[in-house]
Amino acid sequence: MKLGRFGRMTAASAAAILLTSMMSSPALAADHTMYTLDDNPGGRVEFTEYGDIIKLCDVQADGHYVVLGVYDEFGNGWWDYASGNGNCITHRASQGGEYNLYESTEYKFTISLMETGGLDYEFRNVAFWLNDH
Template identity: 40%
Template sequence: MKFTMRKALGVAAAVTALTVALPSPAMASDSYHVMNTGDAFGGGIFDYSGEAYFTEHGDIVKICDTDADGYAVKMWVNLDEPHGPNLYTFTRGGEGNCATHRASDGGAYNLPENKYIGFLFCRYKDGHESECAGYRFYNDH
């Protein structure tokens, strides 16, 4: 079978059409949110003590301690605002350690739909929080 320029262009066009039609992870959903603690210590603007993720589909909230700084990270998951009525809290310490809660865990982890959910994400040590950042997302999935 002879491979011609016309066939090559047809294959290239098909690959391009498929690539454009498939959603990228960033386009896949508006329901995936990234959060960070309110600090940036140790070497740059993006060197936070913690990262967190909220996925509306399944009400998945994941927190990770990303810095060996002697602090844990703590997340308050609240109704309406970062300082609103508390639904639940959780903490994780030790660089590289993460914790996750999701709707399938039941109870408070099944977040209300069509409501704003507030997140307060902080460094945490000896019962005290510091360098907090607040977030608010509409949970409509």
């Protein structure tokens, strides 16, 4: 079967799209993941070293919100929170400031749940992760 000019262009476009999609890199998986310490974890943090991507998620609608603290080896740091079932927030080095983590530095990550209006952190989990990318 002979293809006309339009048919050849369409076939070439389809082949280019297919080749591009096959060559695309897969989504980067997090280098580190941690959950709150409750029986059915209500919070999750993921850290991808390349690009200093930190994703914090509140995974349950249970009246709690998830609190994250990130501290360098000198105790300098910041905290943030996510609230709501399935609500996630993401920070990246490209945002600058505190989100651009130093390379070859170990960071302390803490994740906890806090009841709305409460003062106590619950189900805290702590990990030390090296940012070496």
